[in-house]
Amino acid sequence: MSTKQKEERMxxxxxxxxxxxxxxxxxxxxxxxxxxxxxMIQQCTTCGAVMWPVKSRCDNCLRPTVTWVQASGKGRLYxxxxxxxVYHPGFASEVPYNVAQVDxxxxxRILTNIVGCSNADLHIGMSLEVTFEEISDEVTLxxxxxxx
Amino acid sequence: xxIKGKCAIVGLGVTAMGKVYGRSGTDFAAEAIQLALxxxxxxxxxxxxxLINANMxxxxxxxxxxxxxxxxxxLLNVMNAYGSTTGTMIQYASMAIEEGLANVxxxxxxxxxxxxxxxAGSSYTGSHMFPMTGMEGLRLAYGLYGANPSYAMAxxxxxxxxxxxxxxxxxxxxxxxxxxxxxxxxQMRKPMTMEDYLNSRYVAEPFHLFDCCLxxxxxxxxxxxxxxxxxxxKQPPVYVLGMGQGAPGDDQxxxxxxxxxxGAKHSGEKALKMAGLELKDIDICELYxxxxxxxxxxxxxxxxxxxxxxxxxxxxxxxxxxxSLPTNTGGGELSxxxxxxxxxxxxxxxxxxxxxxxxxxxxHDHMLVSGNGGVLNYHSTTILSxxxx
Numbered sequence: 001m002s003t004k005q006k007e008e009r010m011x012x013x014x015x016x017x018x019x020x021x022x023x024x025x026x027x028x029x030x031x032x033x034x035x036x037x038x039x040m041i042q043q044c045t046t047c048g049a050v051m052w053p054v055k056s057r058c059d060n061c062l063r064p065t066v067t068w069v070q071a072s073g074k075g076r077l078y079x080x081x082x083x084x085x086v087y088h089p090g091f092a093s094e095v096p097y098n099v100a101q102v103d104x105x106x107x108x109r110i111l112t113n114i115v116g117c118s119n120a121d122l123h124i125g126m127s128l129e130v131t132f133e134e135i136s137d138e139v140t141l142x143x144x145x146x147x148x
Numbered sequence: 149x150x151i152k153g154k155c156a157i158v159g160l161g162v163t164a165m166g167k168v169y170g171r172s173g174t175d176f177a178a179e180a181i182q183l184a185l186x187x188x189x190x191x192x193x194x195x196x197x198x199l200i201n202a203n204m205x206x207x208x209x210x211x212x213x214x215x216x217x218x219x220x221x222x223l224l225n226v227m228n229a230y231g232s233t234t235g236t237m238i239q240y241a242s243m244a245i246e247e248g249l250a251n252v253x254x255x256x257x258x259x260x261x262x263x264x265x266x267x268a269g270s271s272y273t274g275s276h277m278f279p280m281t282g283m284e285g286l287r288l289a290y291g292l293y294g295a296n297p298s299y300a301m302a303x304x305x306x307x308x309x310x311x312x313x314x315x316x317x318x319x320x321x322x323x324x325x326x327x328x329x330x331x332x333x334x335q336m337r338k339p340m341t342m343e344d345y346l347n348s349r350y351v352a353e354p355f356h357l358f359d360c361c362l363x364x365x366x367x368x369x370x371x372x373x374x375x376x377x378x379x380x381x382k383q384p385p386v387y388v389l390g391m392g393q394g395a396p397g398d399d400q401x402x403x404x405x406x407x408x409x410x411g412a413k414h415s416g417e418k419a420l421k422m423a424g425l426e427l428k429d430i431d432i433c434e435l436y437x438x439x440x441x442x443x444x445x446x447x448x449x450x451x452x453x454x455x456x457x458x459x460x461x462x463x464x465x466x467x468x469x470x471x472s473l474p475t476n477t478g479g480g481e482l483s484x485x486x487x488x489x490x491x492x493x494x495x496x497x498x499x500x501x502x503x504x505x506x507x508x509x510x511x512h513d514h515m516l517v518s519g520n521g522g523v524l525n526y527h528s529t530t531i532l533s534x535x536x537x
Contacts, residue, residue, distance in 0.1 A: 019280055027282040051400070080301060081301050083297060084351060088291070099290055099291055108402065109401065111286060124308040
């Protein structure tokens with residue numbers, strides 16, 4: 001990373017006003033993956049079930065044989081809302097902002113934000129792919145953008 | 149042997165509701181219980197069961213028994229199935245009474261989420277409810293605060309699948325406000341037109357402010373005992389004819405739509421079967437209404453209309469005063485007060501007794517009462533009647 005990129009990142013991090021998740025031991029592989037621009041989900045090596053969010057045991061067979069795998073990052077918009085009410089000052093300049101549920105190809109429905117298009121262009125069923133927003137040195141958030 | 153008609157609600161206590169400050173959850177609980185005992189014509193020493201519930205108040209713990217000076221109880225618990233708890237409390241109380249484990253059981257809900265100089269919207273949101281640690285922290289990182297956006301996404305999905313409109317959701321809000329205008333306990337009694345509804349600010353689109361329930365400080369207590377004992381008490385007994393629960397769960401997998409197909413279906417079928425009734429026998433619905441959409445989807449899943457037709461079903465105002473399916477006749481959580489499942493239950497008791505005054509529904513033989521919690525994940529159904537069978 002160039003010095004300029006580092007400076008830009010620091011500025012971005014310093015200016016970032018929204019809540020930042022705190023990775024813990026169980027979720028570290030998810031956040032490590034996101035930092036490397038990979039969307040990680042859990043899968044059970046016994047029964048094959050995929051799951052979200054982090055679990056210590058498989059929520060299908062209850063065995064502890066849960067591992068992390070990279071998802072394709074492709075999915076479709078299941079539903080979304082536009083948040084007008086400000087609950088945290090970090091979101092004040094962005095209202096209305098979208099909160100969305102995306103159905104991943106792998107069969108999981110996950111929470112995210114849609115970027116790269118206006119709220120007016122959001123429509124249920126649209127094809128999406130993952131993108132990443134670095135919000136601190138430790139945390140990068142997977143978000144989704146329209147395909148193409 | 150069915151438990152149908154073996155128990156009855158004999159006491160109801162409702163405190164002041166809404167922006168009532170300077171009082172603890174315990175204080176609301178104490179007053180609600182005292183009012184319910186007076187209402188029933190029972191003494192505190194008659195009580196041998198206490199089931200406790202709150203959305204947030206940490207004071208609603210087993211310690212409440214001692215704080216309020218109840219002695220020698222044979223049934224005590226704090227129960228929580230979120231907004232469906234009330235129905236589950238009635239189930240456990242009824243089974244305990246029927247089996248002789250307890251005789252007179254108090255069910256109480258009290259909460260004090262509203263604080264002076266703090267918006268109602270922040271009462272049930274924020275980091276005190278959702279920690280930032282781990283993947284749980286993603287919720288707030290993405291800006292998902294409280295329950296509004298989750299229910300809004302379910303409603304948006306329903307609109308997409310079935311063409312449901314804001315005006316149709318608005319018909320529910322407008323109908324319930326009409327009822328609230330006749331309820332002295334209601335917090336919101338100003339008239340509301342469809343235009344008022346549509347002009348109310350967006351909270352979490354497609355939800356306007358008036359799609360969302362109130363937040364209230366207050367307490368409600370209900371007393372339940374055997375049908376036999378009920379007949380010698382002060383109030384007309386309100387018999388418990390049917391009960392059911394339905395918790396379909398949401399495993400975040402894409403093969404199901406828990407926001408569209410809810411536990412109301414399963415719990416409603418169980419309750420109606422126990423009661424030996426059909427939907428056409430129901431005179432009044434008291435439905436859990438954290439949002440307008442909750443009413444719509446619950447009506448569908450109970451089978452009052454087909455899945456997807458809830459919007460058209462409610463649009464003609466049939467839920468309001470004079471309509472063919474009087475629903476949330478006290479104004480509900482949208483316009484009266486928000487006491488989780490005790491909001492619909494309290495109004496059902498009033499209507500069953502025929503004590504609704506100006507808002508009393510003429511035919512009030514059978515009441516269908518729902519509870520809903522999580523994001524449409526937990527459901528309970530109770531069928532009440534002024535007749536034991």
